[in-house]
Amino acid sequence: MAGSALWFSLLLAAAFAGRATALWPWPQYIQTSEQRYTIFPYTFQFQYHVSSAAQVGCSVLDEAFQRYRDLLFGSVSFHFPQPMGKRHMSEKNSLVILVVTPGCDQFPSLESVENYTLTVNDEQCFLLSETVWGALRGLETFSQLVWRSPEGTFYINKTEIEDFPRFPHRGLLLDTSRHYLPLASILDTLDVMAYNKFNVFHWHLVDDSSFPYESFTFPNLTKKGSYNPATHIYTAQDVKKVIEYARLRGIRVLAEFDTPGHTLSWGPGVPGLLTPCYSGSHPSGTFGPVNPALNNTYEFMSTFFLEISSVFPDFYLHLGGDEVDFTCWKSNPDIQAFMKKKGFGEDFKKLESFYIQTLLDIVSAYGKGYVVWQEVFDNKVKVQPDTVIQIWREEMPVRYTKEMELVTSAGFRALLSAPWYLNHITYGPDWKNIYMVEPLAFEGSPEQKALVIGGEACMWGEYVDSTNLVPRLWPRAGAVAERLWSNKMLTNLDFAYKRLAHFRCELLRRGVQAQPLSVGYCDVEFEQT
Amino acid sequence: MKSRRWFCGCHPTSLSSSIWGRLSLQSEHSDTLTVNDEQCFLLSETVWGALRGLETFSQLVWRSPEGTFYINKTEIEDFPRFPHRGLLLDTSRHYLPLASILDTLDVMAYNKFNVFHWHLVDDSSFPYESFTFPNLTKKGSYNPATHIYTAQDVKKVIEYARLRGIRVLAEFDTPGHTLSWGPGVPGLLTPCYSGSHPSGTFGPVNPALNNTYEFMSTFFLEISSVFPDFYLHLGGDEVDFTCWKSNPDIQAFMKKKGFGEDFKKLESFYIQTLLDIVSAYGKGYVVWQEVFDNKVKVQPDTVIQIWREEMPVRYTKEMELVTSAGFRALLSAPWYLNHITYGPDWKNIYMVEPLAFEGSPEQKALVIGGEACMWGEYVDSTNLVPRLWPRAGAVAERLWSNKMLTNLDFAYKRLAHFRCELLRRGVQAQPLSVGYCDVEFEQT
Numbered sequence: 001m002a003g004s005a006l007w008f009s010l011l012l013a014a015a016f017a018g019r020a021t022a023l024w025p026w027p028q029y030i031q032t033s034e035q036r037y038t039i040f041p042y043t044f045q046f047q048y049h050v051s052s053a054a055q056v057g058c059s060v061l062d063e064a065f066q067r068y069r070d071l072l073f074g075s076v077s078f079h080f081p082q083p084m085g086k087r088h089m090s091e092k093n094s095l096v097i098l099v100v101t102p103g104c105d106q107f108p109s110l111e112s113v114e115n116y117t118l119t120v121n122d123e124q125c126f127l128l129s130e131t132v133w134g135a136l137r138g139l140e141t142f143s144q145l146v147w148r149s150p151e152g153t154f155y156i157n158k159t160e161i162e163d164f165p166r167f168p169h170r171g172l173l174l175d176t177s178r179h180y181l182p183l184a185s186i187l188d189t190l191d192v193m194a195y196n197k198f199n200v201f202h203w204h205l206v207d208d209s210s211f212p213y214e215s216f217t218f219p220n221l222t223k224k225g226s227y228n229p230a231t232h233i234y235t236a237q238d239v240k241k242v243i244e245y246a247r248l249r250g251i252r253v254l255a256e257f258d259t260p261g262h263t264l265s266w267g268p269g270v271p272g273l274l275t276p277c278y279s280g281s282h283p284s285g286t287f288g289p290v291n292p293a294l295n296n297t298y299e300f301m302s303t304f305f306l307e308i309s310s311v312f313p314d315f316y317l318h319l320g321g322d323e324v325d326f327t328c329w330k331s332n333p334d335i336q337a338f339m340k341k342k343g344f345g346e347d348f349k350k351l352e353s354f355y356i357q358t359l360l361d362i363v364s365a366y367g368k369g370y371v372v373w374q375e376v377f378d379n380k381v382k383v384q385p386d387t388v389i390q391i392w393r394e395e396m397p398v399r400y401t402k403e404m405e406l407v408t409s410a411g412f413r414a415l416l417s418a419p420w421y422l423n424h425i426t427y428g429p430d431w432k433n434i435y436m437v438e439p440l441a442f443e444g445s446p447e448q449k450a451l452v453i454g455g456e457a458c459m460w461g462e463y464v465d466s467t468n469l470v471p472r473l474w475p476r477a478g479a480v481a482e483r484l485w486s487n488k489m490l491t492n493l494d495f496a497y498k499r500l501a502h503f504r505c506e507l508l509r510r511g512v513q514a515q516p517l518s519v520g521y522c523d524v525e526f527e528q529t
Numbered sequence: 530m531k532s533r534r535w536f537c538g539c540h541p542t543s544l545s546s547s548i549w550g551r552l553s554l555q556s557e558h559s560d561t562l563t564v565n566d567e568q569c570f571l572l573s574e575t576v577w578g579a580l581r582g583l584e585t586f587s588q589l590v591w592r593s594p595e596g597t598f599y600i601n602k603t604e605i606e607d608f609p610r611f612p613h614r615g616l617l618l619d620t621s622r623h624y625l626p627l628a629s630i631l632d633t634l635d636v637m638a639y640n641k642f643n644v645f646h647w648h649l650v651d652d653s654s655f656p657y658e659s660f661t662f663p664n665l666t667k668k669g670s671y672n673p674a675t676h677i678y679t680a681q682d683v684k685k686v687i688e689y690a691r692l693r694g695i696r697v698l699a700e701f702d703t704p705g706h707t708l709s710w711g712p713g714v715p716g717l718l719t720p721c722y723s724g725s726h727p728s729g730t731f732g733p734v735n736p737a738l739n740n741t742y743e744f745m746s747t748f749f750l751e752i753s754s755v756f757p758d759f760y761l762h763l764g765g766d767e768v769d770f771t772c773w774k775s776n777p778d779i780q781a782f783m784k785k786k787g788f789g790e791d792f793k794k795l796e797s798f799y800i801q802t803l804l805d806i807v808s809a810y811g812k813g814y815v816v817w818q819e820v821f822d823n824k825v826k827v828q829p830d831t832v833i834q835i836w837r838e839e840m841p842v843r844y845t846k847e848m849e850l851v852t853s854a855g856f857r858a859l860l861s862a863p864w865y866l867n868h869i870t871y872g873p874d875w876k877n878i879y880m881v882e883p884l885a886f887e888g889s890p891e892q893k894a895l896v897i898g899g900e901a902c903m904w905g906e907y908v909d910s911t912n913l914v915p916r917l918w919p920r921a922g923a924v925a926e927r928l929w930s931n932k933m934l935t936n937l938d939f940a941y942k943r944l945a946h947f948r949c950e951l952l953r954r955g956v957q958a959q960p961l962s963v964g965y966c967d968v969e970f971e972q973t
Contacts (some may be wrong), residue, residue, distance in 0.1 A: 461963075472912075519905075
């Protein structure tokens with residue numbers, strides 16, 4: 001039943017027949033009809049099937065049930081229904097969930113199975129999934145299937161859905177260094193990511209501008225590197241909160257500590273870590289990337305990444321490696337001496353490689369995998385075969401589609417971000433361009449294309465903070481979400497527009513300050529309370 | 530400058546016989562503020578000047594890390610460079626809840642903006658609740674139960690603005706940009722033709738019917754009475770001639786009037802008649818530049834608003850042409866804030882010099898100011914505030930302050946500080962660049 005043209009047109013026909021037009025992202029297979037069932041909020045409940053591996057006590061689903069009750073019905077209190085006498089055929093008073101594989105207290109991973117089927121017909125109202133993560137995806141879809149008549153009655157149409165993501169890594173990057181984002185902003189973002197079936201939160205915690213991560217092994221990093229250590233930091237408790245909040249939504253936290261470049265804020269807290277730049281024969285007073293010529297550097301990184309490896313449970317860490325400016329290294333006499341000693345000649349890419357290879361070995365020894373920015377690949381750093389390369393540059397050194405080809409043909413897994421820099425705003429409906437990106441539109445064998453594990457929408461923080469993050473992210477990031485979840489054949493912009501515009505109004509209803517796609521209106525416009 | 534610090538109980542006063550005088554284009558906004566050993570004193574010609582002084586005073590007061598409030602010894606003489614410093618909101622492409630409009634007026638006052646150009650209706654929707662033609666609203670609004678401005682709402686906006694020294698310049702744009710008027714007033718819009726049959730679509734207001742001018746007469750009588758400012762904005766932009774051309778009745782009218790094939794003459798005919806109607810109600814008017822470009826005969830005291838960046842000429846050239854013809858001009862072309870791009874575009878906004886065109890001092894005196902425009906195709910209450918502020922602040926300073934203020938570092942320091950102050954005042958103003966405020970924005 002793989003995407004044949006006939007099946008797809010059936011999909012569309014089914015979509016326009018019923019009320020399923022409001023789904024975002026669009027499921028892989030859906031059949032729906034005009035036939036509908038009433039739902040009464042007072043008596044509706046989510047129930048575990050007796051055979052489900054997940055039962056009451058499974059926090060991921062117990063909490064999801066509460067969340068989705070609130071989303072669907074507001075804070076309508078639940079009354080236990082009357083003993084099951086005659087049940088009306090036209091009424092659904094529960095969604096029964098059956099999770100096949102146990103594993104409620106674990107963390108989602110790249111390998112997590114997110115498949116689910118949703119069946120709403122005369123006989124049942126049933127969500128079946130392999131794992132709790134798939135159940136979460138199904139619950140979200142269910143919440144988008146329920147609709148309300150003008151009189152206020154809740155309905156769901158007869159529906160059959162089989163769904164699974166096209167790509168396993170569907171991420172969103174937030175930058176909390178250029179601007180500090182209050183914890184609430186991060187948690188709210190995780191909520192909306194879950195509505196869109198995003199499953200990776202790429203947390204670019206620190207950078208040149210500030211170091212808000214509260215390190216316990218090197219507290220001075222935070223004390224001297226944050227904008228304000230009293231107010232603009234993420235404590236250990238904050239970080240735990242983010243990780244658990246994400247986990248409950250089936251979202252992995254991919255933490256990035258970018259080195260050797262983008263590290264100015266590390267300097268004040270760890271004297272000697274950064275390279276002192278030279279003006280002629282004297283230090284100029286400015287600093288450059290991490291100093292790769294000192295043993296201290298690697299001792300520091302060893303200790304620091306031991307902490308990071310223990311704090312962040314995901315198998316992967318993001319180690320950065322982008323935009324290393326060689327000018328400062330070049331100017332420093334100690335580095336020049338080191339280059340000579342190592343026989344690197346004038347090739348600073350070799351020095352960069354040396355640093356990164358050592359770092360990767362350190363991190364591997366802690367049992368972690370890693371993701372790096374494309375420069376690591378472009379500069380021919382020797383990395384382990386299971387490294388994931390994140391492609392972010394649109395035209396340099398080659399067009400990103402070509403870069404996808406090069407990375408995958410070298411056998412590495414790839415993440416696409418280049419056309420999805422959401423911080424790059426322009427006037428007009430740019431969501432269309434975002435949507436029409438086809439991640440596998442490059443020359444390569446099927447085996448190569450299988451190495452593309454997904455992509456990430458990036459919201460860099462130079463001009464973004466909690467005042468404009470939400471309208472700038474949503475609904476535009478939704479276009480990326482669908483491209484990474486749904487069938488490749490979904491390229492009709494009218495069909496997408498109808499659903500995304502509807503979904504945007506639903507986001508408003510859920511309290512999300514998502515901006516408009518174009519001229520129009522929602523039943524209830526956004527008003528700050 | 531921080532030599533003395535004062536604990537202060539300040540009583541602003543204003544000297545004016547016209548203390549309750551009407552807020553107008555001519556309203557005197559000047560004030561002096563004196564904070565020294567002897568006094569803490571605000572002197573102004575009118576209440577409007579006092580408002581400006583109060584705002585400045587509020588920005589002089591600062592707080593130490595321990596929490597104590599201070600004001601430094603200060604002497605200020607202030608007045609605006611241009612008398613018309615406006616902001617346009619578009620409530621047709623997207624309905625803006627009343628609270629959004631009122632909040633915007635608050636922040637306009639912080640920036641010393643003094644004109645709220647309310648582009649109430651357009652093609653997309655007609656949210657203005659008309660009492661002479663209730664069907665305009667019933668059939669033209671997105672939802673007449675929820676997406677309208679009642680008479681009470683409009684009064685509220687006008688008074689809220691007045692209390693902040695802000696004039697409300699209402700715009701009812703015709704003959705183009707009027708699709709939403711059609712459902713409520715059958716026959717008002719021109720039916721477009723496909724060959725010899727109506728195509729089912731509609732175009733601009735139909736200038737060939739007497740009914741049209743009867744309607745406009747009655748409608749603008751209402752508008753003239755609802756909106757107290759001397760000026761109304763009558764639009765006149767982007768009139769597409771295609772539909773007119775296709776319509777046989779209009780073709781006949783063109784022949785009868787001897788306009789030949791020149792639809793600019795038909796447009797002129799409509800607009801001249803409309804301007805006469807509005808003049809008779811004792812109102813002045815502002816129009817978009819097409820009215821001037823298309824050589825409509827307008828009264829000498831018409832204000833022309835220049836919005837087109839390159840067509841038919843670069844806007845600086847347009848300023849020259851408009852003022853050399855003796856008309857007063859408002860600049861908007863480089864200040865379309867809805868045109869967002871990546872990066873610190875506030876700098877480009879700030880560096881615009883309204884009088885940078887060829888002309889005599891008398892000509893340049895005809896430039897009465899300008900307006901930042903926030904068109905609503907992609908803007909509603911979810912993104913209005915961060916998109917407006919602090920970027921519109923760059924326009925505000927350009928229109929108030931001395932021409933010589935062009936140092937971007939000096940501007941950046943102050944605007945970044947002002948932006949943090951806006952946050953403190955609860956305004957969801959976006960960042961100018963990398964950095965932080967003591968208290969970041971969190972929605973309650």
